[in-house]
Amino acid sequence: MKGHQIQSKIISMEIEVLNAVQQRTLAQFTEGPSVKESRLFFLLLPFFDGKNWSVEIESSAKTVSIVYAALHAHDQIKEDIPIIKEQQLTVLAGDLYSGIYYQMLVNSKNIAMVQQLASAIIQVSEKKTSFFEEAIRPLEAIEEAITTIETELLLSFYRFYGFSEYTSLAEQALLYLRYADELKNLQSKNYTHFLHELNSNLVHEIYTEHWLLEKMDSLHGRILASIAELSLDYELAQFLLQQITPHQHRAEQLTREG
Numbered sequence: 001m002k003g004h005q006i007q008s009k010i011i012s013m014e015i016e017v018l019n020a021v022q023q024r025t026l027a028q029f030t031e032g033p034s035v036k037e038s039r040l041f042f043l044l045l046p047f048f049d050g051k052n053w054s055v056e057i058e059s060s061a062k063t064v065s066i067v068y069a070a071l072h073a074h075d076q077i078k079e080d081i082p083i084i085k086e087q088q089l090t091v092l093a094g095d096l097y098s099g100i101y102y103q104m105l106v107n108s109k110n111i112a113m114v115q116q117l118a119s120a121i122i123q124v125s126e127k128k129t130s131f132f133e134e135a136i137r138p139l140e141a142i143e144e145a146i147t148t149i150e151t152e153l154l155l156s157f158y159r160f161y162g163f164s165e166y167t168s169l170a171e172q173a174l175l176y177l178r179y180a181d182e183l184k185n186l187q188s189k190n191y192t193h194f195l196h197e198l199n200s201n202l203v204h205e206i207y208t209e210h211w212l213l214e215k216m217d218s219l220h221g222r223i224l225a226s227i228a229e230l231s232l233d234y235e236l237a238q239f240l241l242q243q244i245t246p247h248q249h250r251a252e253q254l255t256r257e258g
Contacts, residue, residue, distance in 0.1 A: 044061065056110070064153055120153045123148055124152050142198065169230060173245050195208065
């Protein structure tokens with residue numbers, strides 16, 4: 001499959017998801033629904049790789065995308081500012097998206113998928129909540145929490161439809177992207193709950209930056225190995241490397257240091 005065909009399918013899925021959850025008032029006062037291109041790519045990866053892709057699977061992939069939109073809306077809620085209309089509407093937006101994806105699941109009569117996704121949502125929500133706790137956890141626990149947050153919904157979809165061969169690649173790539181985002185946050189002094197906990201654990205943000213860079217380098221190498229192991233089509237592999245996980249952070253670091 002050519003790169004432009006992959007991009008076209010991702011855009012088509014994104015439009016369908018956004019149309020399913022669009023609400024004029026919420027769109028006016030909130031950021032609106034959002035689904036990362038990388039998550040859509042990995043939801044569609046089995047399709048891109050030539051696996052059997054039924055109408056039911058396509059519908060379930062859209063539903064998982066709406067779950068991501070719901071969780072993203074709830075993530076926009078700020079705890080440290082007075083409650084204002086935008087915040088209230090953001091809560092309502094998350095509830096709206098949640099209602100839509102449950103309705104989609106009910107309509108599909110796919111009870112097993114409902115149970116699978118419900119379990120994944122609980123796990124993701126628990127791990128997000130863990131970053132609001134005061135205790136400083138070991139790095140392994142922080143990594144485990146971030147891994148669940150970034151990958152559990154997708155992996156529940158893979159497990160249900162027998163696509164588990166893509167698990168390692170998806171985990172590596174989605175973690176790589178999360179760490180890349182956190183590196184940008186760190187460099188712009190936009191301290192997330194994740195960064196606050198890393199800084200507390202590693203004492204100084206210089207060490208936090210080094211930790212993130214090392215993680216990204218390791219993950220990038222593992223991504224290349226997973227692509228080779230899966231024998232992905234050249235065009236598909238290049239799209240993943242160039243559009244989804246471009247490896248530029250080392251060059252940026254050298255520019256700053258130089």
